[in-house]
Amino acid sequence: MITLKEYRGHIRNWEALCTELGISTELTRQEREGKILTEGYKAWGEEMGHHLHGMYAFALLDEESGKLFCLRDRFGTKPFYYYITADGRILYGTTIRRIMEQPGFVKELDEKQLQIYMSLTYPAGEDTFFKGVKKLMPGNILIWQNGAYEIKRYWKPEFKSDNSRTLDEWADEIHETVKKMMAEVKTADETAESFLSGGVDSSYVLAMSDAKMSNSCGYDDERFDESGLAKKTADILGIDNTRCLVTPEDYFSMVPFVQYNMELPLGDASAIAFAIACRETAKQTKLCYSGEGADEFFGGYNMYRNAERYGENLKTFYVGNTNIMKEEEKQRLLKNYDPEVLPINLVKELYSECEGLDPLSKMSLVDITVWLEGDIYLNVDKMSHAVDLEIRMPLTDERVFDIASRMPSEYKVNAEQNKVAFRTSASKVLPEEIAFRKKLGFIVPIRIWLADERYNADVRRLLNSDIAEKFFNMEEVKAIYDDYVGGNSDNWRKIWTIYTFLVWYEEYFVKR
Numbered sequence: 001m002i003t004l005k006e007y008r009g010h011i012r013n014w015e016a017l018c019t020e021l022g023i024s025t026e027l028t029r030q031e032r033e034g035k036i037l038t039e040g041y042k043a044w045g046e047e048m049g050h051h052l053h054g055m056y057a058f059a060l061l062d063e064e065s066g067k068l069f070c071l072r073d074r075f076g077t078k079p080f081y082y083y084i085t086a087d088g089r090i091l092y093g094t095t096i097r098r099i100m101e102q103p104g105f106v107k108e109l110d111e112k113q114l115q116i117y118m119s120l121t122y123p124a125g126e127d128t129f130f131k132g133v134k135k136l137m138p139g140n141i142l143i144w145q146n147g148a149y150e151i152k153r154y155w156k157p158e159f160k161s162d163n164s165r166t167l168d169e170w171a172d173e174i175h176e177t178v179k180k181m182m183a184e185v186k187t188a189d190e191t192a193e194s195f196l197s198g199g200v201d202s203s204y205v206l207a208m209s210d211a212k213m214s215n216s217c218g219y220d221d222e223r224f225d226e227s228g229l230a231k232k233t234a235d236i237l238g239i240d241n242t243r244c245l246v247t248p249e250d251y252f253s254m255v256p257f258v259q260y261n262m263e264l265p266l267g268d269a270s271a272i273a274f275a276i277a278c279r280e281t282a283k284q285t286k287l288c289y290s291g292e293g294a295d296e297f298f299g300g301y302n303m304y305r306n307a308e309r310y311g312e313n314l315k316t317f318y319v320g321n322t323n324i325m326k327e328e329e330k331q332r333l334l335k336n337y338d339p340e341v342l343p344i345n346l347v348k349e350l351y352s353e354c355e356g357l358d359p360l361s362k363m364s365l366v367d368i369t370v371w372l373e374g375d376i377y378l379n380v381d382k383m384s385h386a387v388d389l390e391i392r393m394p395l396t397d398e399r400v401f402d403i404a405s406r407m408p409s410e411y412k413v414n415a416e417q418n419k420v421a422f423r424t425s426a427s428k429v430l431p432e433e434i435a436f437r438k439k440l441g442f443i444v445p446i447r448i449w450l451a452d453e454r455y456n457a458d459v460r461r462l463l464n465s466d467i468a469e470k471f472f473n474m475e476e477v478k479a480i481y482d483d484y485v486g487g488n489s490d491n492w493r494k495i496w497t498i499y500t501f502l503v504w505y506e507e508y509f510v511k512r
Contacts, residue, residue, distance in 0.1 A: 001063040002038040006070075008078045008094040008381075009056025010392060011036055012184040017051065029187075041069060046141060049074070049154045053184070053397060057094050057136070068092075068144040074155045074398050075293070076138030076373035078381055082149075083133045090144045096133055096263040108132070109509065114471060114501060115334065115341045118325045121267030121497050122375035125346045129264055129504075138373050155398070157368050159354070159361040162406040167421055170411050173403050174298075174425035181394040182208045186287065192392070193281065194289040196241065198229030200419065201291030201300070203434050204426040205394055207237055209289055214241045215281045217273050224445045233434055244280040246273050248455040251446075255458070255503050261386035265504035267497035268322075268375050269446045275383040282389040292376050293396035296367045297404035298422040299360060299412030307359035307413070314362050315351040319343040320371040324493045333476045333498075346370060360409040368401075447492040451485050459495070462502040467510065472498065 011017065011033050018025045021039040023032055040048045041060050049071050057080035059070040070092060072080045082092040085104030093099050100107065108131035116124055126134050136142050139155035182205075186192050194206045196214035206214055214234045218227030227243045234241035251272050258275045259265060281288055295301055301321065310318065317323070323343065331337045347366050354362050377396075384391040404412075411421040417436065427435035449455050462468060463477055477498060484491035 002041050003061045003063060004034045004037055004058065005061050005068070006059040006080075006093055006098075007034065007037065007056070009033075009058070009073070010054050010390070011052055011056060012054040012181070012397070013052070046143070046152070046154070049139075049141065053399070055392065055396070059092055066145060068142075070136055070142040070144075071154075072136045072138055072140055074139045074157075075368065075377065075396055075401075077377045077393065077396055079378065080136040080142075081128070081133055082136060082142060083130075084149075088147050090149060092142075096128070096130060099133060100130075106132070107509075109505070111336060111471070112338055112341045115330060115338065116343055116346070117265060117267065117501060118330050118333070118494075118497055119323050119343045120320060120374070121322050121324060121493070121500075122371075122378065123264040123266070124320070124343070124370050124374040138369070156353075157365055157401065157405065159357055159365065159405045161358070161361075161408045163408055167411050167424060170403070170407055170421040171424035171428070174400070174422060175428050177399055177403060178204070178208055178394065178425070181397055181400065182210075185289070185392050185394045190287055191285065192287040192289055193285045195277065195281070195291070195391075196230045196234060198226035198233070198437065199291070200423055200426050200430070200435055200437060201294045201395065202230075202289075203233045203430055204294075204422075205289050205291045206233070206239060207426075207429040208394075211289060212239060213285070214239050215277065215288070216241060216243050217246050217277045218243045219246055219445055221445050221448070224443050226443075229437070233430075236431060236434070242280075242284075244277055246276050246444075248445075248449045248452070250276060251444075251449065252455050252458060255500070256507060257386070258383065259500060259504040260507040262378065262382045262504070264378070265501045266375065266379060267493075267500045268379060269444045269493075269496055271379045271383065273444050274379060275386070278383045278389050278391075279387045282387040286388065287390050287392070288384075290380060290391050290393050291395055292380060292393045293372070293400065294419065294422055296364055296372055297395075297401050298407075298419045299364070299409065300419045300422075301367075302418060304360055304363055304418060305413045305415070307363055307409070310359055310363075314359055315348075317344070318363060318366060319347050320366050321375070322371070324497065329494075333472055333480075335471060335473060358409050360412060364404075446496060447489045450492050450495060451489075458503075459499050462499055462506070463495070465502070467502050467505055468498075471501075 017036050023035045037058055055077040057072045057078040061068050080094055081096050083099050091099045091102045110129055110131040113129045126137050141152050141154055143150050192211050193213040194211040196202045196206055196216050216227045216230035219225045231241050254272050254275055258272050354365050380391050423435045480491050480494050484495055
């Protein structure tokens with residue numbers, strides 16, 4: 001008998017799978033997805049990951065053989081963790097707290113992860129801040145039997161350029177595929193709303209969906225506020241729009257909630273605003289669309305336009321979308337610095353695998369493998385679940401990625417524009433002023449708020465605390481903070497990264 005022991009996610013191609021596996025489509029979603037996983041394992045065994053589309057992580061137990069089979073989707077949109085106890089048992093789950101609750105778990109900090117975190121601002125790679133707790137990485141399966149486990153990779157992102165097609169042909173394929181995703185991403189009896197920023201990704205998803213309501217974040221400071229652009233997009237599409245005002249008071253009050261529910265520290269300042277957006281959206285719906293994935297697949301970040309200039313040097317420094325502290329600076333800051341623990345070590349194998357690819361494809365590969373899993377998808381999953389909101393990301397799908405993997409880089413970025421083919425596709429349903437609008441990103445006024453003593457009392461408390469003294473050379477922390485408050489606003493990310501780690505540590509190692 002095959003038993004579903006753990007599951008988190010949504011299977012998109014459930015209708016086709018039900019037909020293929022002889023499962024009634026009249027079952028509830030929970031019943032049919034459970035059946036798909038158990039029957040799919042009987043039919044395909046370890047190959048079942050190739051048959052599923054969607055966002056998922058799960059564990060199945062073969063009661064007869066005692067074999068545990070765990071699988072995480074291709075991009076890591078849903079988390080999965082495991083831990084081997086001192087007496088040789090495996091603990092596992094889609095949350096770390098699920099593992100922590102089980103007998104045999106010993107809570108210890110893996111301090112070397114702090115070194116990685118201070119550069120990347122997120123927990124990258126298979127190790128976590130809890131010693132012994134590991135992530136099952138995207139596109140991998142874990143098999144546990146007779147007291148031993150094996151990890152196998154069933155899928156990895158690969159690029160192979162097809163130079164035989166025109167820009168319009170690529171745009172047509174993107175558009176037809178997104179249309180297919182939107183038909184699969186929910187059932188007719190479900191009602192979904194959609195997050196909407198000022199950017200093309202969320203605008204395209206909204207335009208292609210049947211959502212009747214869109215939800216946006218805004219700030220009182222117009223320099224950072226995209227909500228006006230989002231409202232214009234919604235008006236053009238004839239869709240209602242609600243605006244959630246993010247205040248500095250609300251923002252800072254949410255930090256402990258975010259770091260606790262994230263389970264691992266995350267120094268991405270937009271995560272707090274996203275959590276507030278999830279909280280407010282959950283008051284009016286339980287299902288929402290979001291536009292993650294397209295930037296990494298189709299060349300959406302402005303830095304990608306420098307790819308050719310970086311060339312072969314990429315493998316010496318490019319570890320993903322963020323890299324905020326140099327090794328010399330961390331060496332000064334940390335009491336326990338280990339020169340062997342380097343962020344670049346996380347991607348050395350990736351660079352070996354992608355020899356011969358053009359520089360943009362290499363950057364995309366690193367971000368898809370490391371940054372998306374470690375930051376973006378972690379944030380979306382944890383913050384939505386914390387407020388009982390389900391988020392589905394139509395653009396994150398291997399069938400969408402398949403197009404990007406074949407597309408020449410010249411159709412992704414050029415001297416004037418990023419995400420060229422994707423924007424061309426979006427322009428089929430959006431005005432050009434929206435489809436080709438310059439990328440703004442999900443920006444937050446934190447670089448200003450962090451220096452304001454009306455709001456930063458907790459920051460100052462923790463930077464001067466016994467907790468900080470445990471890990472950091474305090475005079476060096478003070479020097480960075482004083483430099484920031486004195487006018488060097490570029491230092492805000494460093495302060496924020498240290499602060500978010502301290503908040504997380506206090507939540508998990510002091511309060512609990």
